Amino acid sequence: MLVKEFCNRRCILTSFGLLLIASGTFFILFFPIIFQDILQEGTTEARSIQLSVLNFVLISLFPFLTGSFLKELKLRPGSRSYDSWVSPPFPLAMDVYFFNWTNPEDITNHSTKPILEELGPYRFIEHPTKVDIEWHDENSTVSYRKKSLYYFDEEGSNGSLDDVISSINIVAVVSTRT
Numbered sequence: 709m710l711v712k713e714f715c716n717r718r719c720i721l722t723s724f725g726l727l728l729i730a731s732g733t734f735f736i737l738f739f740p741i742i743f744q745d746i747l748q749e750g751t752t753e754a755r756s757i758q759l760s761v762l763n764f765v766l767i768s769l770f771p772f773l774t775g776s777f778l779k780e781l782k783l784r785p786g787s788r789s790y791d792s793w794v795s796p797p798f799p800l801a802m803d804v805y806f807f808n809w810t811n812p813e814d815i816t817n818h819s820t821k822p823i824l825e826e827l828g829p830y831r832f833i834e835h836p837t838k839v840d841i842e843w844h845d846e847n848s849t850v851s852y853r854k855k856s857l858y859y860f861d862e863e864g865s866n867g868s869l870d871d872v873i874s875s876i877n878i879v880a881v882v883s884t885r886t
Contacts, residue, residue, distance in 0.1 A: 723777040724770070731766050783850070784843075795837045801864065803829035809874040827873060831864035 780788045805828035814820040838852040860869055 720774060720778070723774045726777075727766065727770060727773055731762070793838070794841070795835075800834040800836065801861070802832045802834055802858075804832065805829055806873050807875065809876055812874045822876065827867055827871065829865060830867055830869075831861040832858045833861050834858055 783789055783793060805826055807824040808827050810823045810825050811820065812822075814822075834856050835858075836854060836856045839855045841850060841852045843850050862868065
């Protein structure tokens with residue numbers, strides 16, 4: 709319940725901030741054009757009337773804008789944010805680098821240091837989705853499992869999946885030393 713109240717407060721404050729930015733932009737751009745005659749008079753009463761009218765318009769629009777904004781922001785089936793949450797519309801790129809051991813035949817010669825060459829990046833594109841989504845109304849939470857599919861990106865990679873890489877098995881090396 710606390711998380712739900714925090715989200716509602718945060719959403720209301722965010723929408724109020726956006727409304728202030730939009731009204732400020734409108735005020736700066738169109739105020740001199742709309743109230744040109746009154747501005748030429750230059751009276752304090754005229755300016756206070758202008759600000760009162762603008763204030764009334766903004767206050768009357770605030771509940772409508774806040775309600776529609778919160779309605780689209782809520783995470784529930786059918787909302788705009790739900791589809792993007794279940795399956796993000798943009799793929800995630802993951803670059804992997806390997807160290808290739810170029811002289812593995814010298815493993816028995818303890819005086820020779822291994823020569824390592826960095827290979828990569830090997831780029832994989834991840835398409836994450838959320839599956840087995842369950843809504844829990846009693847505590848306003850949702851549970852799910854993440855399923856990710858990875859595809860090799862040949863154009864973004866500096867190598868192929870057919871590259872042969874010799875690597876040191878650190879676990880095996882440490883276990884023989886102890």
